[in-house]
Amino acid sequence: MLKPFKDMIIGSVAATALAIGLVVFFVFPNQQSSVLYSPLVAKLTQHDTTTNLIMFGLSAEVPFLQEYLESIDVEMPTSVKTLKLLTGFAPRDFTSLLEMASSQWYMKSQFQTASGGPVESPPPDFEELAQEDTGQTEESEPTNTDASVFIYHSHSWEAYLPLLEDATKPSEASSTNNKTNVVFAGNLLKEALETKGMEVQHDTTNVTKLLVENNWDYYDSYKLSRQTIRSVTAKNEKIEYMIDIHRDAARKDTTTAKIDGKNYAKVYFIVGTEHETYKQNLNFTETLNKKLKEKYPGISRGVFKKDYSEGDGIYNQDLSKHSILIEMGGVDNTKEELQHTASAIAEVLNSYMQQAEKVTNEEE
Structure with a gap:
């Protein structure tokens, strides 16, 4: 009688070991030995078509996911896409998808929840996007050694449909065209701040191109922007305010506010909580958010805190107590709406900086 029970135990252990082995094999392709390595499996586990297939499979059980896929017009992969998959088209990091699917970030950050959290866009095909002919030069702005405000873009490819x-x-x-993506929004903010008499440095780096050149992917974008910040602050120690501008993937009814007869692109502040000084950033962000809501009721979608389970978790905000990430509008916001919002942000930021300078002078 003990033999069937013993066989069952042995069988269960063997099945568990096999399952763990398969998970390791698929999830950690870089750790596969030369004996087990399979180019086909590597392509399957790093491809956006695989990502879409898994997403559609999960959506059958997760309503939020199904709604999200519909909102961003992701379609079921066709046989043509499958053929491209087998030829090595557009590699992706599948490991991060699994991490996303098993964490709170899957529910809170990647999808628009009932509480109205930010909506992330799916990563584009970087290799294809890097080949986009924009007709623009790749020269960066000259260093402004008097700038106290630094504007940059960890996801510079995020664009606005009306543009x-x-x-x-x-x-x-x-898009890598800086007249259509968040770099354009950053330039609007720079101009608005400069009209207030502030010195601003704006980084217009083609992040897509640099990621491809470094053989990095979407999940390395904050590592890349961290290098950019380090490079700029090494030349200018006066920089105190760091603003990473993104745009949300939510639609127009969620990202637009009408205030005094004018449409504004709503803003969403993101604060990373995975560093020791995050409360300083949180205090700064909440103060700005309060000023913005008082002056422009309805323009803010609030302050959203993220830890490692919901994304990067730091967003380079450990480099300054006045570092913020702003989702400026969404995919449907227009040039005029972004312009109005840039002026609003510049107004409250200028007010904050003047007050902070006044306090500093009084203390001295």
Whole structure:
């Protein structure tokens, strides 16, 4: 009688070991030995088509996921896409998808929840996007050694549909053209701040191109922007305020506010909580958010805190107590709406900086 029970135990242990082995094999392709390594499996585990297939499978059980896929117009992969998959088209990091699917970030950050959290765009095909002909030069702005404000973009490819010529779907809102993506929004903010008498340094780096050149992917974007910050602050120690501008993937009714007869692109402040001084950033962000809501009721979607389970968790905000990440509008916001919002942000930031300078002078 003990033999069937013993066989069952042995069988269970063997099945568990096999399952763990398969998980390690698929999830950690870089750790596969030369004996087990399979180019086909590596492509399957790093490809966006695989990502979409898994996402559609999970959506059958997760309503939030199904709604999200529909909102960003992600379609079921076709046989043509499958053929491209087998030829090595557009590699992706599948490991991060699994981490996302098993964490709170999967529910809170990647999808618009009932509480109205930020919506992340799916990563674009970087290799294809890097080949985009924008007709613009790749020269960076000269260093402004008097600047106290630094504007940059960890996801510089995030674009706005009204500024693109042929794109109509949220999944198509990616571009390296700085007249159509968040770099444009950053330039609007820079101009608005400069009209207030502030010195600003704006980084217009083509993040997509640098990621491809470094053989990095979407999940390395904050590592890249961290290098940019280090490089800029090494030349200018006066920089105190660091603003990383993104745009949300939510649609127009969520990201637009009408205030005194004018439309504004709503803003969403993101604060990373995975560093020791995050409360300083949180205090700074909440103060700005309060000023913005008082002056422009309805323009802010609030302050959203993120830890490692919901994304990067730090967002380079450990480099300054006045570092913020702003989701400036969404995929459907127009040039005029972004312009109005840039002026509003500049107004409250200028007010904050003047007050902070006054306090500093009084203490001295």
